[in-house]
Amino acid sequence: GAVVSQHPSRVICKSGTSVKIECRSLDFQATTMFWYRQFPKQSLMLMATSNEGSKATYEQGVEKDKFLINHASLTLSTLTVTSAHPEDSSFYICSTDPIGAKNIQYFGAGTRLSVL
Amino acid sequence: GQSLEQPSEVTAVEGAIVQINCTYQTSGFYGLSWYQQHDGGAPTFLSYNALDGLEETGRFSSFLSRSDSYGYLLLQELQMKDSASYFCAVMDSSYKLIFGSGTRLLVRP
Numbered sequence: 617g618a619v620v621s622q623h624p625s626r627v628i629c630k631s632g633t634s635v636k637i638e639c640r641s642l643d644f645q646a647t648t649m650f651w652y653r654q655f656p657k658q659s660l661m662l663m664a665t666s667n668e669g670s671k672a673t674y675e676q677g678v679e680k681d682k683f684l685i686n687h688a689s690l691t692l693s694t695l696t697v698t699s700a701h702p703e704d705s706s707f708y709i710c711s712t713d714p715i716g717a718k719n720i721q722y723f724g725a726g727t728r729l730s731v732l
Numbered sequence: 733g734q735s736l737e738q739p740s741e742v743t744a745v746e747g748a749i750v751q752i753n754c755t756y757q758t759s760g761f762y763g764l765s766w767y768q769q770h771d772g773g774a775p776t777f778l779s780y781n782a783l784d785g786l787e788e789t790g791r792f793s794s795f796l797s798r799s800d801s802y803g804y805l806l807l808q809e810l811q812m813k814d815s816a817s818y819f820c821a822v823m824d825s826s827y828k829l830i831f832g833s834g835t836r837l838l839v840r841p
Binding site: 622650657658659660661662665709711719720721722723724725726728 | 776777836
């Protein structure tokens with residue numbers, strides 16, 4: 617069964633609006649979750665590491681004020697794309713490492729964001 | 733910088749064996765992983781090598797040579813459903829998973 621639940625699977629929004637993506641760990645507690653972005657036919661790029669109860673760690677070049685991450689509980693991390701623009705259109709995927717081995721990550725189903 | 737090199741595309745016939753290579757250059761190394769991703773779907777974990785040698789999991793095997801900074805994924809008895817993108821990934825010194833550019837595998841009848 618699924619280890620990580622991600623919603624919504626797809627969202628279409630107007631430019632300038634904000635979109636929230638949820639990532640839930642199922643049947644286990646996740647102190648750390650990872651957020652990736654993937655453009656068509658490209659690799660997964662780590663955006664940030666979400667840490668329960670503390671601030672997220674952002675990768676170089678990722679605007680923390682634009683991509684707000686909240687990890688308020690041990691089972692839920694959210695990514696909010698603020699003031700979305702067409703260039704933010706992408707596939708956003710969360711993951712976690714339920715057995716504590718960061719080499720072995722389990723991914724959510726992903727969210728395809730289309731900004732008009 | 734950090735880089736993982738994989739072939740961009742591989743084509744093989746159903747029932748055949750295919751090998752997808754991965755060479756890496758990263759700041760630190762804590763293992764090589766392989767993930768499969770079907771179009772529009774999420775990556776799924778396939779295999780992991782921390783030490784040199786071959787790891788076998790059913791039809792899939794993965795190999796690692798740390799001295800050569802090289803690994804490969806071997807897929808046997810190819811099936812149509814194996815058509816997907818395959819990514820190698822390395823855990824670097826910051827304990828972050830760095831993904832390769834991916835190899836699109838097309839399995840033909």
